[in-house]
Amino acid sequence: MIVRQALFEGIIHPGREQxxxxxxxxxxxxxxxxxxxxxxxxxxxxxxxxxxxxVFAMILSTIYDDRAALARALESPVRYESRELTKGLLEMFEGHIHHHVFELAARSRD
Structure with a gap:
């Protein structure tokens, strides 16, 4: 499994939290x-x-089966739609967003 996280490093403008x-x-x-x-x-x-x-105001975490599934999601029209709408969110946020991709470790069962 692949985990992609968007880390919103910074602060939400005071009074805009809700x-x-x-x-x-x-x-x-x-x-x-x-x-x-x-x-x-x-x-x-x-x-x-x-x-x-x-300071991280928010973290978005998404999980995919594999890197190919992640690549398809990142190339999809809905991703570009969400990027456009994210501009409205950024009007309430001071900082920057960075993305990280992780491989989810297999859980051991006892």
Whole structure:
């Protein structure tokens, strides 16, 4: 399994926190869930962090069967639609977004 994460490093503009969450929930999450081949979509909103740790307002985590499935999702029209709508989210956010791709380790069963 392949996990792609979008890390929103930075802060939500003060007083816009709920609008930010609502925008994600109402406009973006349905599109992210419509990516072809996506197995799971999780949106993580920051609550707390260690002292001195970098600030991440949100992390978007998506899971795919393999890198080929991820590539198809990234080339899909719905991905480009979501990128366009993300511009509205960025009006409430100060920072930058970076993406990381991970291989999900197999779980051991005892």
């Amino acid at each position: 609008a930010f969450r609502d925008y994600v929930e109402e406009k973006l999450l349905p599109l992210w869930q419509a990516f072809p081949g996506v197995r799971e979509v999780r949106v993580l909103h920051a609550v707390d962090r260690d002292e001195g740790a970098p």
